[in-house]
Amino acid sequence: METKKAQRPPMWLNGKLVAAADAKLDFLTPALHYGVGVFEGIRCYRTPRGPAVFRLQEHMARLITSARVLGWRELPYGVPELMEACLETVRASGYEECYVRPLIWLAEGGWNLTVDAGKPYFGIAVWEWKAYLGPEAIENGVRANISSFTRHHPNVMMTKAKITGNYPNSVLAKTESLRLGFEEAIMLDTQGMVAECTGENILLVKDGQLLTPPDASILEGLTRDSVIQLARELGHEVVKQPLSRDQLYGADEVFVCGTAAEVVALREIDFRTIGTGRMGPITRKLQGAYLAAVRGQRPGYERWLTPVTAPDGARVAAAG
Numbered sequence: 433m434e435t436k437k438a439q440r441p442p443m444w445l446n447g448k449l450v451a452a453a454d455a456k457l458d459f460l461t462p463a464l465h466y467g468v469g470v471f472e473g474i475r476c477y478r479t480p481r482g483p484a485v486f487r488l489q490e491h492m493a494r495l496i497t498s499a500r501v502l503g504w505r506e507l508p509y510g511v512p513e514l515m516e517a518c519l520e521t522v523r524a525s526g527y528e529e530c531y532v533r534p535l536i537w538l539a540e541g542g543w544n545l546t547v548d549a550g551k552p553y554f555g556i557a558v559w560e561w562k563a564y565l566g567p568e569a570i571e572n573g574v575r576a577n578i579s580s581f582t583r584h585h586p587n588v589m590m591t592k593a594k595i596t597g598n599y600p601n602s603v604l605a606k607t608e609s610l611r612l613g614f615e616e617a618i619m620l621d622t623q624g625m626v627a628e629c630t631g632e633n634i635l636l637v638k639d640g641q642l643l644t645p646p647d648a649s650i651l652e653g654l655t656r657d658s659v660i661q662l663a664r665e666l667g668h669e670v671v672k673q674p675l676s677r678d679q680l681y682g683a684d685e686v687f688v689c690g691t692a693a694e695v696v697a698l699r700e701i702d703f704r705t706i707g708t709g710r711m712g713p714i715t716r717k718l719q720g721a722y723l724a725a726v727r728g729q730r731p732g733y734e735r736w737l738t739p740v741t742a743p744d745g746a747r748v749a750a751a752g
Contacts, residue, residue, distance in 0.1 A: 441525035444517045444556040447509075449524055455555065462542035462550055467597025469537035470498035473691040474518065476558070476740065478528040479728030484737035485522065485532065486691075486726050487654050488515050492534070494654070498593035499536050503547045507536070509554060515738070521556045522740050531561035531692070537596070565615055565693050570719070573687075573697030573711050574615035576629070578677050579605040583619040583627035586649045594651065602630035616688065618680070618701065621649050626675040632690035634698075635659070636683035637714045642670040643679070655689045655722075658736070662721045668714065677702075685712030687719075694726075695719040 440452035463469045472495045476485045492511045499507055509517070518532055534556045542550030565574050581604050584591050589598050601619075609617035609630075618634060621627040626645050628634055633656035635644040642663050644656070660670045680686055684707050686698040695718055697711035711719070724730040728737055 441527070441558060442521070444521045444554075446554055447517075449520065452557075455557075458539075461537070461539050463537035463539065463596065466538070466542070466545070467595070467600075468502065468542060468547060468550075469535055469596040470495060470502055471533060471535040471594050471596060472498075473594075474532040474534070475691055475726065476522050476527065476530045476532055477726045477728070477737075479737060481728060481739060483522065483528045483740040484728060485518060485740065487658070487736050488518060488738040490654050492518070494594070495534055495536065498595060499552065501590045501593040502595055504536075504552055505548075507552055514554070514556075517554075517556055519738070519740050521558050525558045527558060527560060529560070530558045533557050533559075535596075561692065565696055569615070569696045570694070571711070573699035575613075575700040576616040576618050576688075576698050577609055577612060577614045577702050579608060579617040579619050579630075581605040581608065581617075581619060583621050583649065585622045591649055591651060606630040616698070618677075620677065621645075623674075624676075626677060626680060629688050629690075632688035632693045632696075634680075634686065634688050636675065636680055637685035637687075637712060638679075638683050640668065640714070642668050642714075643675060644670065644672055645675055646672045653690055655691055655694070658725065659689050659695060659718055659722055662725065663718055666717065666721065680706070683707070685715050687711075687715040689722075695722050 442449040443452055443455040445455050472491045474485060474491045476483050492514045496511060518534060522530060536552050536554055538547055538550040539553040540551040584598060584601055605617040605619055617630050619627050626634060628650045633653045635642050663670050680701050681704045686706050687695060688698060689695045697715045698706055699709050700706060721730060725733040725736060
């Protein structure tokens, strides 16, 4: 008997919800050919007060900033409208937990390699996405290697923006690592210092202190920012400084963090065991604090959560 394919939830496209089957692109959409688009990755979590989107306002602000960095001068929607569009799309899906993907891309022109000759289109989709690095990664951590591919130079590709065309860099690195038997790749910058992973920021623990690469050439992840805030509240010093790959090898703990991955330990790097070869105590503490915060179970961090639906069903304003 043929299994019925699950129906995908509606998507938001240029101002209105449409059936997923109707959210189609013309083959000649220039963004498809040239990678001219920007996006965000956001999570909606189940909380005691119902579904809530994590740091929605900051994500939407970064989306608009990415679009400006890419060169768009005028956009038809701002942060408040896009926040409401995300909430509307999640509501229409019926999901209590999901991944939210807003995207702005170049359409209706742009074949002469300028955003000024085309028009920005907006779309938002949601889907159920559990453990990005695998169901066992949360508890056991993963194995990583230093990639042979270098992270983009900030004057070659704009590393502060989540530009779609940036991500073949990550695809090349991660594909290589998976084929070599690892689960994730660590990318160095053009100076040979640790930058970030293919979809996550990286932090190490040494003698109780947290170290992470400086902001200059990395994408400053909102999950990283959240973990840093939680770490400082828990009494850990956090220092942003250049890191060499051998500092990773000698660390007590190493972990990565990102919207999709959340907080995951690296138990091995380049066939070298990190610490005890298991998730360390500080990583475990931060992982627990982060997962509690995103699910509305950590007092004082409700400001990070925007309810999908207000108690009275009214339109939801941004969480402060």
